Amino acid sequence: MTAEPLTHFWNAARRATNTARLVKLTLSKPRRKDPELPRNLYARPVELKDGHILQVTHRYADREEAKNFPYEEGLKYLQQELETSFYNADLFSLDEQLSIMQSRKGNARLREQAPQHREAVVTHNREKFRAIAADRPYLHALGITTATGEVTAAGRRKYKQINRFVETVDGLVRDHPLPPGAHVVDMGSGSGYLTFALYDHLTNTLGLNVRVTGVELRTPLVEKCRQIATDNAFAHLHFEEGYIDSYRPEQLDMLIALHACDTATDDALYQGIQAGARILIVAPCCQKQVRRDMVVPPALKPLLDNGILLERQAAMLTDGLRALYLEGAGYATKLFEFIPLEHTAKNVMITAVRGHKPAGTQVQVDTLKATFGVQRHYLEELLARY
Incomplete structure (x- = not known):
């Protein structure tokens, strides 16, 4: 392996770290395709009460794990990981941007670019997410736990879904704080x-300081939830009976719609966009x-003539x-697996955060629709009114 590019890269990394000029350092392109191994590593300087550390986040297919190191120890760890587990590395500092690309034959190539950052990202370490404790009384009232706070066999999937959902929201509101009230x-x-x-x-x-409202059409569920909220002294949690497309609060800062059937998801997204909600989930x-409107392209017929694959497509x-419509409306979007497929088939989640410059997505929309013969999308029709 050529030594000069790697030596230059790690010397620059140490220089940036020791002079507080490091923004981030990433390792990518794993040497082995193994779902049990991280897909990439993301390192950044973090300020704690007792000093500065290098926080290395290991990003797996289904989770993230962060480890803290003293600066030099962290750089040695990353250097070893690059030698054994990854092919590529990228260094971002206030002074330079370097990339290492290694081939399977052991050759290393260094690429230099102009720096893109104006200030180093040194922040207080985020408090670790705390799961919802199983002894919360409302979980028993909802049939998820026993009277002694043990998760029932029938409630395990729901309890896991609860904590995955709350963890997702936790990250969003920490990165994009909601206004008081x-x-x-x-x-x-x-x-x-x-x-x-x-x-x-x-x-x-x-x-x-927030208010939360649950909107549900079925009267018995609304009445039951109201009683549980009262029993738990949740003063600012309310439940209203109504339809998604007709509920219009005076203020809407975060909108959530999980498992709303078919176009009801579009009704919810439209309500959030129209109200200028900061976060949509x-x-x-x-x-x-x-699906009713789709026409399978001839080149894809061997693949999509199978019913289950056509449904997934x-x-x-x-x-x-x-996601494209949301981006066109000024939202930054992410699509990811909400909960493992073995727990629920409804496992795709879309999150959107307002405040980004509206993206020019119409060409991409038109191309997708033309490719699959789609004449209409309900959310597009709703947004045409906006």
């Missing part, structure tokens, strides 16, 4: 187990509208177009 609306709140956990985490764990359910197309 923010109104959070859960469209189609159902039995309310996610709504209760969300309110508990936002108000009791994070100490935020949806996990779509059955997606029929686009229709779902991907529906959600992909939703």
Whole structure:
């Protein structure tokens, strides 16, 4: 292996770290494809009460794990990982941007670019996410735990889903803080187990001043949730009976719609966009509208003539177009696996944060629609009114 590029790279990394000029350092392109190994490493300087450390986040397919190191120890760890587990490395500092690209034959190539950052990212370490404790009384009232706070066999999947959902929201509101007195609306709140956990985490764990409203059409569920909220003294948690497309609060800062069927997800997204909500979170359910309109391209017929694959393609197309519409409305979007497939088939989540420059996505939308013969998308029709 050529030594000069690597020596130059790690000398620059140490120089940037020791002079507080480091922004971040990443390792990517794993040498082995193994789901049990991290897909990449992300290192950044972090300021703690007792000094500065290098925090290295290991990003796996289904989770992230962070480890803290003294600066020199952290750089040695990253250097060893590059030698044994990754091919590529990128260094971002206030003075330079360097990239290392290694071949499978052992050759290393160094690329230098102009720096893109104006200030180093040295922040206080984020408090570790705390899961919803199983002894919370409302979980028993909802049938997820026993009277002694033990998760029941039937409630395990829901309990895991609760904590995954709350963890997602936790990261969003820490990175994109809600204003004091923010109104959070859960469209189609159902039995309310996610709504209760969300309110508990936002108000009791994070100490935020928020109001949470669950909107649900079924009267018995609304009445039950109201009683549980009263029993738990959740003063700013309310449940309203109504339809997603007709509920219009005066203020809407975060909108949530999990497992809203077919175009009900689009109704919820439209409500959030129209109200200027800062954060949107949806996990779509059955997606029929686009599927009925799709025409399979001839080149893809050998693949999509199978019913199950066509159904999945229709779902991907529906959600992909939703993400493009959101970006066109000024939202930064992410699509990811919400919960492992063995727990629920409704496992794709879309998060969107407002405040970004609207993206020019119309060409991409038109191309996708033309490719699959789609004449209409319900969310696009709704946004045409906006």
